[in-house]
Amino acid sequence: MNDDENATVLLVDDEPALVSLYSAYLEDRYEVRTATDGEEALSVADGSVDVALVDRRMPGMNGEDVLRELCAAEIDCRVAMLTAVEPTADIVEMPFDDYRTKPVDRPELIGLVEVLIERASYDERSQEFFALASKKAALEIAGETSTTAYETLCDDLESIRTDLDNHLDAVGAEAAFSDLA
Template identity: 90%
Template sequence: MNDDATVLLVDDESELVSLYSAYLEDRYEVRTATDGEEALSVADDSVDVALIDRRMPGMDGDDVLRELRAAETDCRVAMLTAVEPTADIVDMPFDDYRIKPVDEAELVGLVEVLIERASYDERSREFFALASKKAALEIAGETSTAAYETLCDDLESVRADLDNHLDAVGAEAAFSDVA
């Protein structure tokens, strides 16, 4: 666990923000926002994890996500929402997707996983983001689209690249004492 991590909670339901904040505030610094504009005003490079609702009045969570990525804010992002995923999520640049409600254990676990993923290389983070999208679409029964098939192909391609890299690193390590 990373006690000095900062988590940004973004949801227009203030009661839910308060509940999720209570779940996390003993472990992390927590920032909250109840709309998209407020979220962008408190998001900066010190934010490690952002948990964003998709459906909010005004600037929705999809727009917040796009703005965070456009500003190159380097945080892991999970869409934490009641919106069932469809093929539209395939091109969204988030790290994880969860359907509300979530309990304390699931929320804390999600934040811990996202903090851990921040230490991974970019290709590994891409793999886990693709795997999360695939799982979300499978849970929602959204597997008969061209976007889902492309997602599966992309996931396999990244997996093959990672396997090749790990094989090469393993071979280098195995022969490092010989040189």
């Protein structure tokens, strides 16, 4: 992962005007690559991409397909779905880190990229926690909370929270007694 100033952001949306707008929001802070379809996105994605912002609904290869292909290519970047599609329970199984419903303004987009860059420095379990928390929030905002997938998501989130709390307690105890050893 590059530091914040040298981070590379991939914008993928089938609406060229949005790609241009979002690129203008970000290009003074990040290296920005753009694509207006899934195939083009995969052709410009490589290991130097730190953050990918992917539209969910695109003709041809949709955002879910792009996510799967990024994972299959082992491109280790943080991914946000940036879409007009309201979330449903099917997002629980998708491998992304955040879900935002368009439109987004400049401060929100910059903030999203900053958060995703920060999360890249977290351990894998913490990244998983925040990805699940994002999915939970998206489903709650959309009113999609009465499904088995949502309940399972909440259970998984609580399990990870407990694991992280236990780990932090153990690390804190080790640090507290390290001077005595």
